[in-house]
Amino acid sequence: MLLCDFDDKFILDLLFRQLQIFKLTKSEEELIELLFDDTKRRVEYCFINTNNKYYNKDGEAFFNPFHSGQWCIFLYYLSNTIFKSNNENKIVCDKIYYLNRMLNSCDLFYEVILPEIFHLDHPLGTVIGRGIFSDYFSFSQGCTVGNNKGIFPKFGKRVKMLSNSKVIGDSIIGDNVIISANSYIKDINIPNNSIVFGSSPNLVIKNIKSEDLIKYWT
Structure with a gap:
C-alpha cells in the first residue's frame, strides 16, 4: 500500500x-x-x-x-x-x-524508459537521454546521459551517478558501479563492481568490494 x-x-x-x-x-x-x-x-x-x-x-x-x-x-x-x-x-x-x-x-522525457526501480537525489540540472537502464539506477544533480553519433549507453543494475557525472555514447556500464562526481565516460565499457574517476579516455577504474558498496545504497 x-x-x-x-x-x-x-x-x-x-x-x-x-x-x-x-x-x-x-x-x-x-x-x-x-x-x-x-x-x-x-x-x-x-x-x-x-x-x-x-x-x-x-x-x-x-x-x-x-x-x-x-x-x-x-x-x-x-x-x-x-x-x-x-x-x-x-x-x-x-x-x-x-x-x-x-x-x-530535471529532464526526464516520457519516451525514455527508466526502470521500475530508480532513485534521484537533488536532480537539478540533470538530463537523462534514451539509454538502456536497469533497476536501482540512481543519479544526482548535474548528471547527463547522452548519445554520440546516435548511440546511447547501457547501464547494468545498481549504477549510481554522482553529481555532475556524464555517460555518453557507446558505453556499457556494468552492475554495481559508482560513477564519481565530475566523471566523464564516453564510448568506454566499465566492468562490474567498480568505482570510476576522471574523464575519457584517461579514466581511473578501481574495483570495489561488494561489502563496501553497501554504504552507497543507504
Missing part, C-alpha cells in the same frame, strides 16, 4: 492546478484520472525498493507530494504511463513533462 498524508482528490487537485498553466483540457484531466491508480502502483513499487528514509514509513512505501524528488518521480511515471497506454496522447504527456522540467529542473 502507498501511504500518503493526503488523499487522491487532494493530489489530483494539486496536479491539475499546476498543469493549468498549460491549459489542461477536461479530456486530459479524465485521462489522468483514469491512469492515476496505475501510476500510483508504479510509484509504490519504486519507493518500497528505495533505501531512503523519506520514501518508506512503517515498512510501507510513503509518498509526499511536497517532497520535490518524489513529485519528480511521480510526474515522470504519470507521463510515461499515459504515453505507454496510447502514444497518441502526446500533448498531455508533453504538458506533464514540461511541468516536471519547470518544477524540478
Whole structure:
C-alpha cells in the first residue's frame, strides 16, 4: 500500500492546478484520472525498493507530494504511463513533462524508459537521454546521459551517478558501479563492481568490494 498524508482528490487537485498553466483540457484531466491508480502502483513499487528514509514509513512505501524528488518521480511515471497506454496522447504527456522540467529542473522525457526501480537525489540540472537502464539506477544533480553519433549507453543494475557525472555514447556500464562526481565516460565499457574517476579516455577504474558498496545504497 502507498501511504500518503493526503488523499487522491487532494493530489489530483494539486496536479491539475499546476498543469493549468498549460491549459489542461477536461479530456486530459479524465485521462489522468483514469491512469492515476496505475501510476500510483508504479510509484509504490519504486519507493518500497528505495533505501531512503523519506520514501518508506512503517515498512510501507510513503509518498509526499511536497517532497520535490518524489513529485519528480511521480510526474515522470504519470507521463510515461499515459504515453505507454496510447502514444497518441502526446500533448498531455508533453504538458506533464514540461511541468516536471519547470518544477524540478530535471529532464526526464516520457519516451525514455527508466526502470521500475530508480532513485534521484537533488536532480537539478540533470538530463537523462534514451539509454538502456536497469533497476536501482540512481543519479544526482548535474548528471547527463547522452548519445554520440546516435548511440546511447547501457547501464547494468545498481549504477549510481554522482553529481555532475556524464555517460555518453557507446558505453556499457556494468552492475554495481559508482560513477564519481565530475566523471566523464564516453564510448568506454566499465566492468562490474567498480568505482570510476576522471574523464575519457584517461579514466581511473578501481574495483570495489561488494561489502563496501553497501554504504552507497543507504
